[in-house]
Amino acid sequence: MxxxxxxxxxxxxxxxxxxxxxxxxxxxxxxxxxxxxxxxxxxxxxxxxxxxxxxxxxxxxxxxxxxxxxxxxxxxxxxxxxxxAPHDLKPLRDTMLLRLRAAAVVGTAGLEADLRRHLELHERQLAEYEEIEERDFPPGRDSTEDRLRHLVLRAGIDLETFWTRWLRHALAEFAELPDDEPA
Amino acid sequence: MxxxxxxxxxxxxxxxxxxxxxxxxxxxxxxxxxxxxxxxxxxxxxxxxxxxxxxxxxxxxxxxxxxxxxxxxxxxxxxxxxxxAPHDLKPLRDTMLLRLRAAAVVGTAGLEADLRRHLELHERQLAEYEEIEERDFPPGRDSTEDRLRHLVLRAGIDLETFWTRWLRHALAEFAELPDDEPA
DNA sequence: CCCGGTTGTGCAACTAGTTGCAAAAACGGG
DNA sequence: CCCGTTTTTGCAACTAGTTGCACAACCGGG
Missing domain, CATH: 1.10.10.10 (Winged helix-like DNA-binding domain superfamily/Winged helix DNA-binding domain)
Incomplete structure (x- = not known):
């Protein structure tokens, strides 16, 4: 809510x-x-x-x-x-992770392309955030408002960084996998 | 779906x-x-x-x-x-980030405690994942299934790592903030 | 052997979010 | 000044997920 x-x-x-x-x-x-x-x-x-x-x-x-x-x-x-007020953290719910788990039982055919596409999207998002950071948060500003907003942006940047890293790692793993178990 | x-x-x-x-x-x-x-x-x-x-x-x-x-x-x-099949990535929707942005306009009073609580929860979750990793994915296993499942777990670990780091960073920022602008 | 707790299945009603569309006002060119 | 387009607001119907509860079967103790 x-x-x-x-x-x-x-x-x-x-x-x-x-x-x-x-x-x-x-x-x-x-x-x-x-x-x-x-x-x-x-x-x-x-x-x-x-x-x-x-x-x-x-x-x-x-x-x-x-x-x-x-x-x-x-x-x-x-x-x-x-x-x-205290809020519970809502459990993670991520489709890509689910698909990877599904791929473990029905085969990885076709998944790699979408992994690559997601990597690109996350890279684009990351670049956008970094641009905003450069533009709106030059070093040296430190009003409370600025700091809090920057903190939020920082989370966005770090999250996208995590995803790009993880997707790259996943793609590297895929490259090493045997050519595919048929579903 | x-x-x-x-x-x-x-x-x-x-x-x-x-x-x-x-x-x-x-x-x-x-x-x-x-x-x-x-x-x-x-x-x-x-x-x-x-x-x-x-x-x-x-x-x-x-x-x-x-x-x-x-x-x-x-x-x-x-x-x-x-x-x-290709899937769109669903936009981020995170309550804590929203609350931080709200805090920028209505004051930070009370938020810090919940930040701390969340940090603890994420730390607990991270520890649980790392335990699973140690138990279920000893080095040297490399069936396709194992690798894919490990990849998924890795995402969980890295995500929780991100959150704990970010929350610690946020708490450090809070410590430096002027004592609070009243709402 | 029956009675109360536990296990397992399920309906109904609700909340949150999405999709598709309509309709009133305002805007701009001939 | 009128007519088509754009802007702005909004309704209705749908999908996904949550909450609360009901009810049958099964299990074990007195």
Missing amino acids: SLPHAILTALVEKPSSGLELTRRFDKSIGYFWSATHQQIYRELGKLEAEGLIRALPGRQPARGQKKSYEVLPAGRAELARWTA | SLPHAILTALVEKPSSGLELTRRFDKSIGYFWSATHQQIYRELGKLEAEGLIRALPGRQPARGQKKSYEVLPAGRAELARWTA
Whole structure:
């Protein structure tokens, strides 16, 4: 149940309309919490009904008309509560690892190509993160906000680094495997 | 849509009843694809209806009576197909990173304790994986199956290593932060 | 031999996220 | 100033996963 809090965070950072939120989720926030515009609209409705956010003055609400929201004190309080509350870590659930285990019993034919493709995608993502780091976090900045945001980006970079390394390792192993056990 | 394939993999490895599957998901398979017993029973029903698995002879089906399943050729073929087919990588979605970003706007109060708790949990998990590695993958084994399974375990170990490192880094940063901006 | 706990199977209802589409407003060229 | 396109909002239906509970069979002690 994190989407409402993702939205609250985004709105505290800057009041926005549904579409603006969608765009921000596509860029920065989506790097660690993705959401579609329908999810966002639905959630905005709920949050407004619960009194955590409110529509900014503007025109009366109607379809096709921009409607911006801002966070109310109750929303900010809820966000602070949620941030500090202990959360269970959700168990890992990764398709590629599952496929590798499946390959152990039905054969590895065809898997290697997708391993290679994933490696490329992760390399691209890693490069993108590193670019952001260079651009937005030059050495020497140290406001609390900057440090925290940098920490988050760091996690992204390290995660992608892990995947690229692991995929390379997997591909190296594949190269050494006997030519394949037929399924 | 990976649960059916997780179950097929498990059943190819060894035909089992719903409960046995549940237990195996709790131990080894659940390390990278968790599932509850209800999910498993429902899926077993679907897979049987689709003709990918079948109930082993045994007694006639009834509540409270063990019913084991085995994979049919069609099931094995579907598993091989799925394993080799290209898959999109699903976007990262991590609550802790979101909370850190939220903390950047509502304050870090309380977060540190949970960071510490998570570090402990990940350390425990890492230790467990390393124990398994020592026990099940002594150097020198090199059947294809062993190598692939080891690769999967390796991913688990490296992931947990990443998290413990990152969390330690985050805690170190926290220690340097000004005493807290009130929300 | 029966009665209470344990094992094993399963339904129903719910929450979260995804996909496909529609419809009102605003925008811009002829 | 009107008509087609784009922008922005939103509903409805679907898929995947979770939670809570029910119920049959089986097992062991009094």
